[in-house]
Amino acid sequence: MIDVGRVCVKIAGRDAGKKAVVVEKIDSNFVLIDGETRRRKCSINHLEPLNKTLDIKKGDAHAKVATAFKTLNIDVKTTKPKTKKTERPRRVRKSHSKEKPKKVAKPKVEKKEEKPKVKKVVKKVTKKTVKKVVKKTATKK
Amino acid sequence: MAGKSVNSKTKGKQTIRLPGGRSKVTVKQKRSSRVVCAVTGKPLQAVPQARSAKLQTISKSKRRPERPYGGVLSSKATRKLLITKAREEEQ
Structure with missing residues (x-):
């Protein structure tokens, strides 16, 4: 009696009284249902089968089940896909105390470009360096 | 002298024996x-x-x-x- 495509009414749980269709047979005791109820496993003892059937294949998605239910004039809710939560804008309370002076923004100071440091080469003063300098001055004269 | 709340007729009463030896009448809570x-x-x-x-x-x-x-x-x-x-x- 309870096969893929069979329309049932759920008897127990918070979905009791709602119509569902069998999507897949898991076990001799359990069945996967979908429709007005949540898409989940359900025991056969908590279902009351009806004479109606739907054109559904094993393991069909929720969207196909919803289109199949339209033939019975039953609207099945399709939930929206979950989106990322956006941060709520925070409310700023107005202070009833004395008005505080407004903060003045400091002027921006442009940073100077740092020149690359160059090591100064300091030549040691020796006899050779002195002789060279003396020769140079003598030639110039 | 007993309190005024003890005089109520709608609430149940209960006598309690205090450690000093004397007894006291108290009022029960309604359930x-x-x-x-x-x-x-x-x-x-x-x-x-x-x-x-x-x-x-x-x-x-x-x-x-x-x-x-x-x-x-x-x-x-x-x-x-x-x-x-x-x-x-x-x-």
Whole structure:
């Protein structure tokens, strides 16, 4: 009696009284249902089968089940896909105390470009360096 | 001298023996009765036994089960009712 495509009414749980269709047979005791109820496993003892059937294949998605239910004039809710939560804008309370002076923004100071440091080469003063300098001055004269 | 609250006729009274040897009359708190199924008459589950003042502080989801006819009918009675409704719709 309870096969893929069979329309049932759920008897127990918070979905009791709602119509569902069998999507897949898991076990001799359990069945996967979908429709007005949540898409989940359900025991056969908590279902009351009806004479109606739907054109559904094993393991069909929720969207196909919803289109199949339209033939019975039953609207099945399709939930929206979950989106990322956006941060709520925070409310700023107005202070009833004395008005505080407004903060003045400091002027921006442009940073100077740092020149690359160059090591100064300091030549040691020796006899050779002195002789060279003396020769140079003598030639110039 | 006994307090004025002891003079009430609606509340139950109880005598207590104090450690000094003398006895004292105290007033009992009123207790509510258990909620019962409208069809079978058996006490319902998941419904707290508390007076209205305390029940108002409890959230709505904790006062009754999340089920059609929750807090009114038992689970067995609801199943029978839903089965008869489904079979009547077919006919």
